[in-house]
Amino acid sequence: MNKTLFALAALSLPHFALSTPAAAQSGPGPCEDSCTLEQRADAALEGDQLAWDFVEGITTEVGPRQAGTEAEKRGREWAMAWLRAQGFTKVADEPFMMDTWVPGDTHEAEILAPFAQPLVVQPLGNSASTGPDGITAEVVYFPTVAELREAPDGSLKGKIAFVSHAMTPTQDGSQYGFAGPARWVGAGIAASKGAVATVIKSVGTDRNRLPHVGGTSFPEGVAPTPAGALSVPDAINLERMFERADGKPITMKLTLTPRRLGQTQSGNVVGEIVGRNPSLPPVLVACHIDSWWNGTGAFDDGAGCGIVAAAAKHVAATGQPLRTIRVLMAGAEETGLWGSRAYSDAHIDEPIAVGLESDFGADRIWQFQSNFREANPDLHARLARAVARFGVSDSTAVASGGADINIARDQETAIIDLQQDGTRYFDIHHTPNDTLDRIDRAQLRQNVAVWTQVVGILANEQGPIKP
Amino acid sequence: MNKTLFALAALSLPHFALSTPAAAQSGPGPCEDSCTLEQRADAALEGDQLAWDFVEGITTEVGPRQAGTEAEKRGREWAMAWLRAQGFTKVADEPFMMDTWVPGDTHEAEILAPFAQPLVVQPLGNSASTGPDGITAEVVYFPTVAELREAPDGSLKGKIAFVSHAMTPTQDGSQYGFAGPARWVGAGIAASKGAVATVIKSVGTDRNRLPHVGGTSFPEGVAPTPAGALSVPDAINLERMFERADGKPITMKLTLTPRRLGQTQSGNVVGEIVGRNPSLPPVLVACHIDSWWNGTGAFDDGAGCGIVAAAAKHVAATGQPLRTIRVLMAGAEETGLWGSRAYSDAHIDEPIAVGLESDFGADRIWQFQSNFREANPDLHARLARAVARFGVSDSTAVASGGADINIARDQETAIIDLQQDGTRYFDIHHTPNDTLDRIDRAQLRQNVAVWTQVVGILANEQGPIKP
Numbered sequence: 001m002n003k004t005l006f007a008l009a010a011l012s013l014p015h016f017a018l019s020t021p022a023a024a025q026s027g028p029g030p031c032e033d034s035c036t037l038e039q040r041a042d043a044a045l046e047g048d049q050l051a052w053d054f055v056e057g058i059t060t061e062v063g064p065r066q067a068g069t070e071a072e073k074r075g076r077e078w079a080m081a082w083l084r085a086q087g088f089t090k091v092a093d094e095p096f097m098m099d100t101w102v103p104g105d106t107h108e109a110e111i112l113a114p115f116a117q118p119l120v121v122q123p124l125g126n127s128a129s130t131g132p133d134g135i136t137a138e139v140v141y142f143p144t145v146a147e148l149r150e151a152p153d154g155s156l157k158g159k160i161a162f163v164s165h166a167m168t169p170t171q172d173g174s175q176y177g178f179a180g181p182a183r184w185v186g187a188g189i190a191a192s193k194g195a196v197a198t199v200i201k202s203v204g205t206d207r208n209r210l211p212h213v214g215g216t217s218f219p220e221g222v223a224p225t226p227a228g229a230l231s232v233p234d235a236i237n238l239e240r241m242f243e244r245a246d247g248k249p250i251t252m253k254l255t256l257t258p259r260r261l262g263q264t265q266s267g268n269v270v271g272e273i274v275g276r277n278p279s280l281p282p283v284l285v286a287c288h289i290d291s292w293w294n295g296t297g298a299f300d301d302g303a304g305c306g307i308v309a310a311a312a313k314h315v316a317a318t319g320q321p322l323r324t325i326r327v328l329m330a331g332a333e334e335t336g337l338w339g340s341r342a343y344s345d346a347h348i349d350e351p352i353a354v355g356l357e358s359d360f361g362a363d364r365i366w367q368f369q370s371n372f373r374e375a376n377p378d379l380h381a382r383l384a385r386a387v388a389r390f391g392v393s394d395s396t397a398v399a400s401g402g403a404d405i406n407i408a409r410d411q412e413t414a415i416i417d418l419q420q421d422g423t424r425y426f427d428i429h430h431t432p433n434d435t436l437d438r439i440d441r442a443q444l445r446q447n448v449a450v451w452t453q454v455v456g457i458l459a460n461e462q463g464p465i466k467p
Numbered sequence: 468m469n470k471t472l473f474a475l476a477a478l479s480l481p482h483f484a485l486s487t488p489a490a491a492q493s494g495p496g497p498c499e500d501s502c503t504l505e506q507r508a509d510a511a512l513e514g515d516q517l518a519w520d521f522v523e524g525i526t527t528e529v530g531p532r533q534a535g536t537e538a539e540k541r542g543r544e545w546a547m548a549w550l551r552a553q554g555f556t557k558v559a560d561e562p563f564m565m566d567t568w569v570p571g572d573t574h575e576a577e578i579l580a581p582f583a584q585p586l587v588v589q590p591l592g593n594s595a596s597t598g599p600d601g602i603t604a605e606v607v608y609f610p611t612v613a614e615l616r617e618a619p620d621g622s623l624k625g626k627i628a629f630v631s632h633a634m635t636p637t638q639d640g641s642q643y644g645f646a647g648p649a650r651w652v653g654a655g656i657a658a659s660k661g662a663v664a665t666v667i668k669s670v671g672t673d674r675n676r677l678p679h680v681g682g683t684s685f686p687e688g689v690a691p692t693p694a695g696a697l698s699v700p701d702a703i704n705l706e707r708m709f710e711r712a713d714g715k716p717i718t719m720k721l722t723l724t725p726r727r728l729g730q731t732q733s734g735n736v737v738g739e740i741v742g743r744n745p746s747l748p749p750v751l752v753a754c755h756i757d758s759w760w761n762g763t764g765a766f767d768d769g770a771g772c773g774i775v776a777a778a779a780k781h782v783a784a785t786g787q788p789l790r791t792i793r794v795l796m797a798g799a800e801e802t803g804l805w806g807s808r809a810y811s812d813a814h815i816d817e818p819i820a821v822g823l824e825s826d827f828g829a830d831r832i833w834q835f836q837s838n839f840r841e842a843n844p845d846l847h848a849r850l851a852r853a854v855a856r857f858g859v860s861d862s863t864a865v866a867s868g869g870a871d872i873n874i875a876r877d878q879e880t881a882i883i884d885l886q887q888d889g890t891r892y893f894d895i896h897h898t899p900n901d902t903l904d905r906i907d908r909a910q911l912r913q914n915v916a917v918w919t920q921v922v923g924i925l926a927n928e929q930g931p932i933k934p
């Protein structure tokens with residue numbers, strides 16, 4: 001929906017456009033064995049194929065990769081084979097155990113009265129099962145989580161809560177914080193007030209009949225109930241039913257059959273570009289390999305894995321870097337950062353220099369943030385200057401890092417956030433539409449170019465990189 | 468996706484823009500009881516609520532209306548109540564019997580090897596059932612129907628045919644003729660060559676994981692096989708699998724459980740604005756009340772019914788017309804024009820003056836066509852001139868009428884086609900996304916304005932209206 005907008009945005013970036021001639025002069029051909037880092041980054045902007053190859057491959061040959069399942073395992077194996085084929089060393093699958101939830105086979109919602117019609121629904125992670133025969137109950141409508149919170153204790157006994165919100169697209173994704181609680185805590189609050197089940201308006205900004213799933217949670221002592229996401233148009237239709245029902249009760253039959261598999265094995269895929277001085281703390285570049293079951297994990301997060309791995313390889317192509325670059329493709333991010341925590345636990349005593357992650361789709365990077373702007377202003381300024389030609393602006397915001405670099409937060413190391421344009425991210429996030437089709441190749445290449453530039457500078461930084 | 472395009476198109480129509488001040492002066496207020504037809508049409512452009520009310524109501528209070536089912540019956544009852552509330556007379560449900568096909572509950576496709584992953588599929592109308600255990604077979608890929616036709620007899624024995632195509636959006640919808648055969652005849656051709664089932668790339672121009680369903684057919688003597696539509700992204704993914712499989716066989720498990728209900732009752736909803744001279748042949752304005760089961764029938768064709776009924780009522784508001792205006796909301800269009808044929812059979816001896824139908828979404832009308840440009844050039848020219856201010860151009864193409872006005876073709880009467888912009892029609896057509904959200908209110912009002920103008924002139928035409 002927003003492609004035109006992005007095309008216009010790209011055209012309006014003078015530095016973005018100006019970089020083309022340089023890239024044309026210094027493409028992969030002429031300087032194949034002797035590119036400077038800048039030339040290599042420019043060439044990536046012009047013609048990187050690696051990130052696309054990764055995300056095309058994993059979405060086509062593996063597809064959905066629900067955490068803790070056999071499909072995620074195939075995803076790890078595919079990624080390891082790809083990393084080895086690209087020349088990464090020390091490629092490994094570092095296993096960990098996790099509690100695994102799977103969505104089951106039946107996902108149905110139907111209004112029985114007064115306006116009988118089916119609605120499109122999918123279960124939220126941690127949802128309980130209704131059993132195959134479903135639950136039939138009156139629906140109680142809460143336009144926002146705030147109103148749900150105000151419902152008296154016990155007032156939802158025997159009812160299905162319907163929690164809505166109004167989410168709009170934002171470049172920085174900040175509306176996720178506004179609308180997200182409907183998913184994160186809506187079902188738990190409703191269950192604590194007696195609801196037998198909860199449905200929410202999908203936390204998304206599109207108008208497709210494709211639910212946005214994701215994890216929900218229940219407070220300690222509150223038994224999980226069935227919880228599902230209606231697609232945005234279905235939720236809006238249900239809102240209209242409340243407007244038109246003249247106070248008549250609205251009855252829903254909800255059937256969701258997710259299951260808990262108990263403890264299963266997941267794993268983190270790692271690989272390295274070994275540096276000239278492996279005793280220096282490495283640069284850690286991260287993404288996650290798992291996806292929700294309903295999409296193929298292109299935007300979330302196949303693209304991110306393609307971007308960070310492509311950047312590491314492009315840096316290596318300019319000559320062996322001083323520091324090791326370590327790629328972490330974490331397992332089981334979506335269902336609770338299991339891989340991120342396992343990686344930190346396993347490697348907490350091996351200092352890293354700096355951590356950065358790509359996990360916000362494949363649209364262009366527009367802002368550079370670090371957590372060492374005050375402690376190491378020279379390095380911050382050099383990095384910011386180096387990416388300005390790709391249309392990336394500097395920021396005083398303090399980087400806090402993505403979900404999969406717990407180790408950077410646990411070790412209190414340097415962190416960089418390369419902020420991507422999230423305007424259409426929540427059109428796609430956690431839906432069946434998270435497929436290769438959504439990726440704009442030019443914007444994907446801009447990500448690789450910026451990452452190549454940043455990782456190349458970091459991996460060749462002699463001095464300490466500290467926040 | 469194309470909203471920006473439409474907004475720009477609307478802005479670039481000088482007459483469209485110029486009509487606003489006139490409408491503001493002559494809105495429903497000042498001339499409520501004494502509007503000229505032109506004022507009323509201008510007022511509809513500015514502020515019609517009737518068409519929206521119809522399509523909002525039927526999609527919210529009834530939803531999907533599969534032909535021959537109880538849901539379609541509820542749709543007829545809803546429409547009759549609405550017509551009566553709006554002052555239409557002789558409102559009736561004219562019953563007919565039909566062969567009814569329903570989609571059943573299980574719609575699953577899964578690639579088992581070499582790249583295991585689920586694909587999104589829905590059954591085509593007239594598809595046979597695979598049974599609940601599904602069919603597992605090797606997939607044979609045909610990029611076009613032409614290549615499928617060239618496959619030797621018997622060469623598909625035991626195989627699942629996958630028929631693709633490349634459809635692009637067109638303003639006049641003409642790409643439907645190019646890509647449509649994949650759905651209309653693909654499964655029949657494949658079955659005649661021994662295929663056990665067929666899947667097609669959805670005949671659609673979007674990139675959502677929502678199949679475009681619709682009817683398929685099997686040649687006489689060829690037993691129907693299971694036949695499904697993959698969503699466009701899933702079909703493209705399957706194409707990529709063929710590219711990446713290095714000739715290894717691709718195996719699919721397909722489970723579709725549609726059923727035939729035998730003969731069930733459907734019906735045509737009719738209603739009238741009675742003219743001053745009821746002995747003159749009436750103006751017949753048509754649409755269809757049924758929809759495919761997977762959407763709510765907003766674009767196809769709730770909007771059409773709202774447009775024609777709103778126009779008839781606006782014409783009546785300018786004074787009782789000379790001729791009767793008859794509204795036909797046909798049943799069971801989607802599964803084979805059952806209602807259109809039944810209406811013609813029942814009313815063949817009652818001459819109509821002219822027939823026109825709205826059944827191509829809710830986007831703006833851009834062209835006026837008749838089949839009497841040569842026989843009645845004065846009337847053609849008056850109509851064309853009258854709608855020019857709404858951005859509608861004249862055409863030398865000969866109108867042939869929509870699916871539900873068989874009676875006009877059977878009686879060889881005058882026919883008018885008010886061509887709608889179809890650029891985004893096949894993003895939505897026959898998908899779950901056919902919901903109220905897709906309707907642009909301004910473009911819907913432009914339809915009502917043009918229809919009001921045209922129907923008003925026709926209903927007050929003294930002389931014969933002949934092709």
